[in-house]
């Protein structure tokens with residue numbers, strides 16, 4: 001038996017090494033929304049990326065579904081301390097959307113229908129790390145969990161995974177979103193316990 005030296009940079013949970021520190025496993029799927037659930041018909045839905053130069057590109061529901069779809073299995077971690085392991089989603093990688101975008105911006109402000117915002121660096125959205133998802137466990141994403149579509153950034157605390165997502169604003173400087181303005185950490189890595197700013 002050797003000493004395990006994985007080069008792992010974060011901290012693990014003392015009681016449950018599969019979890020980040022301070023987290024516990026939830027069996028159910030809690031709903032956490034800062035306001036009422038907006039109801040957006042697929043016919044009215046669009047997702048838009050506006051770059052730092054003001055150039056914009058958008059996809060309606062049909063164009064979004066015509067993009068390559070990926071199945072994602074990921075652990076999710078809410079800052080209020082519940083984690084859910086091995087969740088199943090289907091959607092489009094941000095990499096796929098950014099194939100059609102020219103930008104040198106380093107940051108994004110994510111906008112949702114209903115007004116919620118959250119900031120995520122592009123480095124955390126690209127490279128197979130984030131998706132716009134429209135299915136959970138093989139069924140259409142329920143509206144209380146962000147349907148028609150939400151952002152999924154599973155390697156960051158779940159407040160970054162904006163429900164009812166409607167677009168990204170790309171910026172050179174970081175603009176804090178809703179929870180980041182209210183005391184949450186700008187980045188939100190659960191393995192580093194980046195809970196509060």
Ligand SMILES: Nc1nc2c(c(=O)[nH]1)N[C@H]1C(S)=C(S)[C@@H](COP(=O)(O)O)O[C@H]1N2
Pocket residue numbers: 029030031032033034035078079112113114116144145146158159160161162163164
């Ligand atoms: N638009 C929007 N997205 C949101 C929120 C919100 O209030 N509004 N809450 C965030 C928080 S704090 C969490 S923990 C997750 C909860 O997602 P769930 O309700 O699907 O569990 O959504 C995140 N995305």
Ligand SMILES: [Mo]
Pocket residue numbers: 032078079080158159
């Ligand atoms: Mo949360």
